Amino acid sequence: MRLTDKFRPTRLVRRFVPGGPIAGHAVHGAGFGRAPLAEPLKRIGSLEVRLARNAREVRLAQALRYRVFYREMSAQAGATGKLWRRDIDGFDSICDHLLVIDHDPDPALFRGMRRKRKPAVVGTYRLLRQEVAEQFGGFYTAGEYEIDALVARHRPKRFLELGRSCVLKEYRNKRTVELLWAGNWAYVQHHEVDVMIGCASLEGIEPRRLSLPLSFLHHHAAAPEEWRIRAVPSRYVPMNRMAPDQIDMRAALNELPPLIKGYLRLGAYIGDGAVVDHQFGTTDVCIVLPVSAINPRYYGHFGAPKERLAS
Secondary structure, eight states: OOOOGGGOHHHHHGGGSTTSOOOSOSOGGGGSSSOOOOSOSEEETTEEEEEOOSHHHHHHHHHHHHIIIIIISOOOOOHHHHHHTSOOOGGGGGSEEEEEEESSOOGGGSTTOSSSOOOEEEEEEEEEEHHHHHHHTOOGGGGTBOHHHHHHHTTTOOEEEEEEEEEOGGGOSHHHHHHHHHHHHHHHHHTTOOEEEEEEEEEOSOGGGGHHHHHHHHHHSBOOGGGOOBBOGGGOBOOOOSOGGGOOHHHHHHHSOHHHHHHHHHTOEEOBSBEEETTTTEEEEEEEEEGGGSOGGGHHHHOOOOHHHHO
């Protein structure tokens, strides 16, 4: 992770904790050279997807991330996270935050909402566009993968980093996932993005126990040379842990998280090398998804890419 001294995480964090300065529009990404997206991006029943509008809504996304990553999963919270019960880092202030909101939630699922039904954030994605990342010190993914080299090889294509994806357990269904992807796609179209990147995680920090899914991804989903991205040397974990003829394809697919399988169905590639993230208790792989590589069968559902991107 890299941020300039002017935008150190400790300063940015203050914008998203109680009592911190939140004057003005907290989500900077919407202000970089393009009009805001129309809202909502899509709605299904009581659920809608749109971008966070202010610092309060970003804090709701952080609280959801904390609930999923730290309470349900095995992430280890730092002092700030434990204090505010939110997943917080310095990138939150420069990203756009995609939210799935339930306008008629079950009050029993949310603390402090038992007497009255209020809209609740039940899914989120964090979005960081290249022009914003470059102005404020780089991509989050650069802490694990050599993304600068990939971006440099493909100028002037526009990159978008997808991160911090999570959905409340009770909402992990087709409708919520469809809304998240509809929101991502609307954002990609609006900002004329050419390539989506980001880290996706397998649970656990012992790569030998993940030999089957990692080897499957290495042999069957590795990025071609044009889109190859490598883990930073100090964190590189080999993924080629089993010979191709030793891989049980069905078993390997069963061990892949739904998010990674969804990326693969869309046409994504996997970078070279995994990275162990001890804080989150995961082993990460890098996703590279050029818009031009997206399986055309999904266009009918989310809409075809603009002509500039399809070329």
